[in-house]
Amino acid sequence: MEKEYKRPSVTVDVTLFTYAQDCLQVLLIRRGNEPFAGTWALPGGFVDAGEPLDKAAARELSEETGMEDVYLEQLATFGDPGRDPRGWVISVAYIALTGADAIAATRAGDDASDALWFDVNDLPPLAFDHDLILGAALRRLRQQLQYTALGFHLLPKVFTLTDLQNVYEIVLQTELDKRNFRRKIQSLGILEDTGDLQYGDHRPAKLYRATATGADHEITRSPLP
């Protein structure tokens, strides 16, 4: 055979989460071009010929928002007809996590007129089927945090246990017991005491960092906590 098949355009779209101001936030871009010019969308864009998908996701994120070195994970691929008015466009969606310290770097990129963080509970209307993608990303994030210790990716490299607990509480929408949470997290052995303290209004808190050793993908057999 080797007959000619019609080819779709392929994009990557990235749902980038962070934890800031006591809420879970997503980075959105206000589109500068048609279609959907002026409406908010997930950062993303066309994959270059022969470019690995992971690279494309990282590149688009970097180009459109200036974010680098975030935790990236493939989520799913969306290809329903009609999802893009330009025609047949398939999108490989990624989920990304970053610490709020990095968001200062956030800036609007070349082909986007604006970039802003939104509370996941207060989102504007989104372009394309990005509400669908974002919903899937959120479900995945919740599921991940329920069984893994990846939550620290939403925090700066160095953080307190209270910060980490807040992340879990906000994302999972539950209240957690402080002592149980700490016991559990520490029993996983993925945190390292930096020896530093965070001074604030009251008693200083110990600062931790995630140990490099397989900190990714670690799994807890039972829901935390």
Place this chain on the structure above:
Amino acid sequence: MEKEYKRPSVTVDVTLFTYAQDCLQVLLIRRGNEPFAGTWALPGGFVDAGEPLDKAAARELSEETGMEDVYLEQLATFGDPGRDPRGWVISVAYIALTGADAIAATRAGDDASDALWFDVNDLPPLAFDHDLILGAALRRLRQQLQYTALGFHLLPKVFTLTDLQNVYEIVLQTELDKRNFRRKIQSLGILEDTGDLQYGDHRPAKLYRATATGADHEITRSPLP
């Protein structure tokens, strides 16, 4: 902008599992065409223009193997350069589960010269990066069975508890306690006694079927068992 982007070809590839002869089996197709003519590959093929990805996966499976109504779930998308010698080809991989009763229907389809079931522990060399895809599918299947009750999808519509336990033991590569396994599965409330019995060499076994009610995607909070 709206400049022209180069477009990849997009395929779907399906890793179809079943449980038969006390082992976990995968359906492979011997390729009739170049590239990799004569070597084994996952069933799959090009997505039609504007076709939903799920539909494409089901269609390819049906066309190449005659299988219908299998459990299908998107796995991941593979797009590394060099994975297909024909050029830039992105593959959306699916995982599929079916009962061994349906495999009688298996037959070679139009553009494939042969279809055969292989023990996952005794696989031939595969075309493209299909070993990679199959590995990912296997890991996902194991993970799914560890936390969910989807195992029955690898069995005929009606099955015994011993069958189901065998599935879990083979897939998860562990021995399970009969009583604990039965208690756990039955506590999930997703099985229904058909009232029929399976007569064999010895004491007949009760036959069960999965209840329609959300039998899919049900989750157990702790590993079974």
Place this chain on the structure above:
DNA sequence: ACAAAAGTGTTGCCCTTACACCCATGC
């Protein structure tokens, strides 16, 4: 009657959960 697989309950243990007080700092 005997061989072989089906089916069934109980107990110990560990992990999870619930809970209250002292500590260190800033003001």
Place this chain on the structure above:
DNA sequence: GCATGGGTGTAAGGGCAACACTTTTGT
């Protein structure tokens, strides 16, 4: 010295894991 969040231990309960025998059929 007082207000505020940081940090810690223990006891009760529920779920998991380990364990052996009876039942039913075919031969």
